[in-house]
Amino acid sequence: MADVFEARIDLDAERSKLWALIEATPWLDWLLLTKRPENVVPMVPWLEPWPRNVWIGTTVENDEWADERLPHLARIPAARRFLSCEPLLGPLDLRRWLLPGDPARYPIDWVIVGGESGGKSRPMLPSWAEDLRDACVTARVPFFFKQWGCWTPAVGPPMQIDESLVDAATMRAFDMRRVSKIAGGRLLDGRTWDEVPDSVAVGAPVFSVC
Numbered sequence: 001m002a003d004v005f006e007a008r009i010d011l012d013a014e015r016s017k018l019w020a021l022i023e024a025t026p027w028l029d030w031l032l033l034t035k036r037p038e039n040v041v042p043m044v045p046w047l048e049p050w051p052r053n054v055w056i057g058t059t060v061e062n063d064e065w066a067d068e069r070l071p072h073l074a075r076i077p078a079a080r081r082f083l084s085c086e087p088l089l090g091p092l093d094l095r096r097w098l099l100p101g102d103p104a105r106y107p108i109d110w111v112i113v114g115g116e117s118g119g120k121s122r123p124m125l126p127s128w129a130e131d132l133r134d135a136c137v138t139a140r141v142p143f144f145f146k147q148w149g150c151w152t153p154a155v156g157p158p159m160q161i162d163e164s165l166v167d168a169a170t171m172r173a174f175d176m177r178r179v180s181k182i183a184g185g186r187l188l189d190g191r192t193w194d195e196v197p198d199s200v201a202v203g204a205p206v207f208s209v210c
Contacts, residue, residue, distance in 0.1 A: 004032050005039040019045050026053050029199050033057040033084055037072035048077050052200050057082035057110075062090030070097055074105040079200045081109055085132060086146060087116030088124045091169055092132060098139035109197045110142050115149030117181040123151035125174055127167045129188055142195035148184035151176050 004015060022030050030053055034040065037058040044050075056078040060066045073081055074097065085092060097108050113132050115124035129145065136143035154161045154175040161175040186192055 003034050003036060005034040005036045005043055007036065007039055015043065016045075022054060023051055026051065029053050029055055029080075031055045031057060031082070033059065033082075035059050035069070037069050037076065040072070040076050050077055050079065052079045054078050055080040055082060055109075057084055057112075059084045059086070060092065061085065061087060062092055064090075066092060066094065066097070070108075074102075074108075077106060080197055081106055082112065082197075083108060083110070084112045084114075086112060086114035087122070087149065088113055088128050088132075089116070089122060091128050091167070093135075094132060095135050095139070098135055098141050108141060110144070110195075111136050112144045112146055114146035115151055115184070117147070117149040117184075121150040123163060123165060123176045124149060125165060125167050125176075126153050126188075127170060127172055127174070133188060133193065136195075142197050143193050144195055145186055145188045145193040147181065147186045148179075150178055150181055150184060152179055152184045153177075 004018065022028075032040075032054065034056070035058065037056070040056055046054075056073065056076050058069045058073045060069055060083050070083075073083075083094070094108070094111065098111075100107075111132060113129050115129075116122050133143050133145070135141075151163075154177040160177050162178045163176045164173060165176060166173050
């Protein structure tokens with residue numbers, strides 16, 4: 001619905017209403033997704049411990065944005081920290097963020113991956129999604145593959161190829177076809193990936209603000 005952590009003082013009153021609602025609904029997990037994780041700690045009213053029903057996520061489209069945003073996310077003492085790698089626009093190496101490391105850094109608890117949709121969408125190479133999936137499996141971090149978007153691998157019977165692309169890191173070549181968002185589907189290596197972290201709130205329902 002909105003980026004709750006946009007740096008606008010005219011939103012402070014609405015944010016205050018949200019904090020009160022979150023505290024009044026401990027049975028709901030609130031997923032707050034932002035492109036501005038550096039603003040989270042200064043804006044929320046909580047010191048440690050935070051309410052257990054707050055999950056904080058940030059968008060990371062490629063390695064450049066991971067380097068920019070993840071140091072901020074990893075310092076936030078929320079019950080869960082998650083990544084929305086959507087739209088995934090380039091290779092993204094999360095291994096140093098998923099595996100145990102700096103004890104002063106909080107772990108990443110969930111990774112969501114998806115391709116871009118819309119008239120000007122850009123392809124997501126299968127290897128980018130596969131590498132993230134493999135890193136999550138190795139680190140035992142829940143992985144959720146949301147969608148291919150408007151580009152999908154041209155596999156199976158001979159079909160239209162709209163663009164042939166090469167992963168510069170591995171030199172793997174991929175034939176891609178442009179489709180509707182619905183036709184693109186959400187199968188990765190022939191299956192769906194719907195992993196989600198366990199709730200730590202009083203109840204299971206989830207409400208997202210992103």
